[in-house]
Amino acid sequence: MTSDAERLARATLSLVAEPGDLRCLGLTRELGGLRFLEFLREQPDLRPELTAASGRLAAVRPERVLEAAARRGIRFVVPGDEEWPASLDDLAGAGALHARGEVPVGLWVRGPLRLDQLGSPVAVVGSRSSTAYGDHIASAMAAVLGAAGSTVVSGAAHGVDYAAHRGAVSADAPTVAVLACGVDRAYPAAHQQMLDHLAEHHAVVSEAPPGAAPFRIRFLARNRIIAALTRGTVVVEAAVRSGALNTASWADRLHRTVMGVPGPVSSAASAGVHELIRVGGAALVTSGEDVLELLGAAGEHLVDVPRAPSRPRDRLSVRARQVLDAVPVSAPAPTASVAVVAGLGADEVERLLDALAVDGHVERLPSGWRLGEMARSTIDP
Amino acid sequence: MTSDAERLARATLSLVAEPGDLRCLGLTRELGGLRFLEFLREQPDLRPELTAASGRLAAVRPERVLEAAARRGIRFVVPGDEEWPASLDDLAGAGALHARGEVPVGLWVRGPLRLDQLGSPVAVVGSRSSTAYGDHIASAMAAVLGAAGSTVVSGAAHGVDYAAHRGAVSADAPTVAVLACGVDRAYPAAHQQMLDHLAEHHAVVSEAPPGAAPFRIRFLARNRIIAALTRGTVVVEAAVRSGALNTASWADRLHRTVMGVPGPVSSAASAGVHELIRVGGAALVTSGEDVLELLGAAGEHLVDVPRAPSRPRDRLSVRARQVLDAVPVSAPAPTASVAVVAGLGADEVERLLDALAVDGHVERLPSGWRLGEMARSTIDP
Numbered sequence: 001m002t003s004d005a006e007r008l009a010r011a012t013l014s015l016v017a018e019p020g021d022l023r024c025l026g027l028t029r030e031l032g033g034l035r036f037l038e039f040l041r042e043q044p045d046l047r048p049e050l051t052a053a054s055g056r057l058a059a060v061r062p063e064r065v066l067e068a069a070a071r072r073g074i075r076f077v078v079p080g081d082e083e084w085p086a087s088l089d090d091l092a093g094a095g096a097l098h099a100r101g102e103v104p105v106g107l108w109v110r111g112p113l114r115l116d117q118l119g120s121p122v123a124v125v126g127s128r129s130s131t132a133y134g135d136h137i138a139s140a141m142a143a144v145l146g147a148a149g150s151t152v153v154s155g156a157a158h159g160v161d162y163a164a165h166r167g168a169v170s171a172d173a174p175t176v177a178v179l180a181c182g183v184d185r186a187y188p189a190a191h192q193q194m195l196d197h198l199a200e201h202h203a204v205v206s207e208a209p210p211g212a213a214p215f216r217i218r219f220l221a222r223n224r225i226i227a228a229l230t231r232g233t234v235v236v237e238a239a240v241r242s243g244a245l246n247t248a249s250w251a252d253r254l255h256r257t258v259m260g261v262p263g264p265v266s267s268a269a270s271a272g273v274h275e276l277i278r279v280g281g282a283a284l285v286t287s288g289e290d291v292l293e294l295l296g297a298a299g300e301h302l303v304d305v306p307r308a309p310s311r312p313r314d315r316l317s318v319r320a321r322q323v324l325d326a327v328p329v330s331a332p333a334p335t336a337s338v339a340v341v342a343g344l345g346a347d348e349v350e351r352l353l354d355a356l357a358v359d360g361h362v363e364r365l366p367s368g369w370r371l372g373e374m375a376r377s378t379i380d381p
Numbered sequence: 382m383t384s385d386a387e388r389l390a391r392a393t394l395s396l397v398a399e400p401g402d403l404r405c406l407g408l409t410r411e412l413g414g415l416r417f418l419e420f421l422r423e424q425p426d427l428r429p430e431l432t433a434a435s436g437r438l439a440a441v442r443p444e445r446v447l448e449a450a451a452r453r454g455i456r457f458v459v460p461g462d463e464e465w466p467a468s469l470d471d472l473a474g475a476g477a478l479h480a481r482g483e484v485p486v487g488l489w490v491r492g493p494l495r496l497d498q499l500g501s502p503v504a505v506v507g508s509r510s511s512t513a514y515g516d517h518i519a520s521a522m523a524a525v526l527g528a529a530g531s532t533v534v535s536g537a538a539h540g541v542d543y544a545a546h547r548g549a550v551s552a553d554a555p556t557v558a559v560l561a562c563g564v565d566r567a568y569p570a571a572h573q574q575m576l577d578h579l580a581e582h583h584a585v586v587s588e589a590p591p592g593a594a595p596f597r598i599r600f601l602a603r604n605r606i607i608a609a610l611t612r613g614t615v616v617v618e619a620a621v622r623s624g625a626l627n628t629a630s631w632a633d634r635l636h637r638t639v640m641g642v643p644g645p646v647s648s649a650a651s652a653g654v655h656e657l658i659r660v661g662g663a664a665l666v667t668s669g670e671d672v673l674e675l676l677g678a679a680g681e682h683l684v685d686v687p688r689a690p691s692r693p694r695d696r697l698s699v700r701a702r703q704v705l706d707a708v709p710v711s712a713p714a715p716t717a718s719v720a721v722v723a724g725l726g727a728d729e730v731e732r733l734l735d736a737l738a739v740d741g742h743v744e745r746l747p748s749g750w751r752l753g754e755m756a757r758s759t760i761d762p
Contacts, residue, residue, distance in 0.1 A: 018722065049724075051724070052721060052722075052723075052724030055721065056721055133645060133647070136647070137646060137647070187710070187711075189711075213709040213710065213711070213712055213714070214709070214710045214711075215706055215707060215708070215709065215710070215722065216705070216706040217706045217707075261646060262643030262644065262645075262646065262651075262655065262658075262665070263643065263644070263645055263646075264514055264643075264644055264645055265518060265642060265643065265644075265667040265668065266514070266517070266518070270643075271667075274643065274665060274667045277643075277658075277665045278664070278665045278666070278667070278671065283659070284643070284655060284658045284659045284665065285659070286646040286652075286655045286659070287646065290659065324597070325596055325597040325598045326596060326598075327596070328594040328595075328596065329568070329594065329595045329596070330568075330570075330594070330595075331594060333594070340433065340436065340437055341399065341433075341596065342433075343430075343432070343433030
């Protein structure tokens with residue numbers, strides 16, 4: 001168990017260090033919150049990149065923030081807590097290429113859902129400027145994932161994120177919103193009601209402390225939490241330069257499964273996803289079932305191979321099909337000619353043609369046999 | 382050069398053996414047309430699977446067919462001819478799994494385009510029941526391929542095939558139609574005009590002799606010719622059970638590049654393509670440029686990485702961006718607070734904020750700074 005002193009130290013660090021601050025978070029992970037905080041207090045000028053954090057130490061009141069948070073039902077989960085999601089530890093050392101990274105010093109959580117008990121969590125993310133198509137697919141996919149026991153994790157943003165949370169909720173399934181601002185704030189403001197609902201029944205999570213405003217760097221830092229919390233990330237729609245691709249890139253870096261939902265190639269909202277599949281090696285998924293198959297254990301959640309409705313000819317015997325295949329599409333041919341093409345005797349062919357005519361596969365005209373209307377419509381095999 | 386006797390023998394075999402008949406075509410390839418024909422004449426009953434072909438020998442008039450064909454501008458191209466496309470020889474021995482297969486005994490060709498001079502041929506195929514989306518993409522893709530010097534090969538069917546030929550023609554580029562019926566017939570009849578145009582300026586090709594009607598087995602056999610003639614096959618739209626997937630499967634078997642154009646996952650017309658990419662390992666392509674990149678030599682036809690239009694913030698200095706990233710989205714913050722988040726001195730931050738305000742990146746309110754309208758609209762990175 002984490003000591004109260006360590007938790008307080010980490011709350012302090014959460015207040016002075018920006019989300020994803022490589023140096024502060026890395027040192028906290030290596031030294032522990034207490035020792036790093038001591039270092040920050042005693043040797044504030046040793047490393048220039050730490051001066052911003054140490055400069056803020058005097059102004060923050062971590063006890064007061066923790067108390068106020070607790071009163072509002074917000075808990076601060078840190079490494080060592082039972083609730084700490086072990087998958088976040090994969091962020092250790094990660095970040096050099098992204099400017100933001102590392103294991104967060106802790107997560108502020110609002111809502112009854114425990115982060116250590118997310119069943120098979122999957123990130124469903126995408127464009128804020130999604131199309132009706134993207135919203136529909138995200139909702140439907142999240143509902144299927146939720147119904148199968150997966151927890152849908154997303155960013156509560158406009159567009160695909162919102163649709164994903166909504167889909168999970170519609171399936172009465174758990175869903176987690178990871179915010180770039182404090183969990184007591186609603187950004188975007190239009191999602192106040194949904195965020196309140198998630199906080200009451202599910203979980204709203206942030207690395208940034210209560211009250212923190214949404215800055216650009218916090219969105220970038222937030223994306224890595226979504227990727228790290230989950231076993232795979234599905235990008236539903238994304239233009240070629242979209243935050244959702246940043247989440248996908250984190251998922252890839254963390255060896256999670258990266259998936260993309262295709263769309264019309266003429267849709268700018270799908271261009272980033274197509275690039276992700278084409279060049280980035282992401283898996284193409286068309287449904288929640290496809291996602292379950294990819295993320296499940298081998299042999300679990302296997303997707304039925306899609307089948308067209310069976311056709312009448314599928315029920316014919318091999319000989320009857322052989323004859324049917326030898327009947328012309330439009331210009332009628334006599335029985336003898338059908339027999340030659342089919343490579344069968346004329347008597348047998350005559351008998352089979354009569355039977356085929358009964359079911360409408362072929363029709364007899366004065367000049368011979370040709371395919372019936374039904375068979376003509378499916379001639380191109 | 383092929384002797385007249387061998388050509389006549391192969392024309393005879395083309396009249397008595399069905400396209401893709403594994404036994405007849407395989408023996409012709411192994412023994413040569415003359416020797417196999419002799420065998421067929423002298424020992425018609427030795428193998429039961431040859432009786433259909435030998436039974437037709439008496440009824441055919443190959444000299445007459447060749448003469449009539451020549452009068453109508455139809456030539457019969459056989460292995461050994463200069464015009465014989467060597468890529469068809471890859472069909473040798475291929476077919477066990479498909480019931481149809483093997484190298485054709487010859488190809489009947491109508492039109493000025495020589496089959497040995499197709500520049501970088503690509504198959505563009507797809508559903509007959511295509512959507513407006515599929516038709517549009519097929520045409521646009523064929524036009525790009527054609528303009529880059531590729532020959533578009535397709536099957537002249539309704540839907541995607543037709544759109545592909547039309548796109549190539551619109552780019553004044555060569556295009557080849559491979560038919561399941563004789564090259565003197567129009568199937569579907571509605572494509573008479575297009576087929577006449579292709580026969581006058583490009584090439585219409587069939588393994589089946591002039592006059593042959595379209596049977597189902599001839600469509601299946603035809604698909605392997607399309608795959609074998611080309612360096613890769615693009616499937617634009619295909620339901621889960623479509624002849625276009627049969628062509629793709631031939632392309633795969635012949636070690637050609639198999640490509641698929643994605644579409645809405647809600648469109649049945651794209652379901653087969655998505656399956657081809659998801660499970661079949663086909664490459665996802667979104668445009669003719671993507672196809673050229675895949676089929677070109679290494680380093681040739683590289684596709685520009687799609688880029689979103691650059692944003693105003695891209696042109697800022699690193700320090701200015703650091704300050705901009707620290708400005709709240711909605712609730713204003715004083716300069717000192719921005720400076721703390723940015724980790725920079727208050728004086729420098731004040732100066733940079735003033736400069737950022739001039740360009741509208743930030744705005745100054747009585748209570749402090751927040752992002753300008755423009756920057757707010759692109760906050761989600």
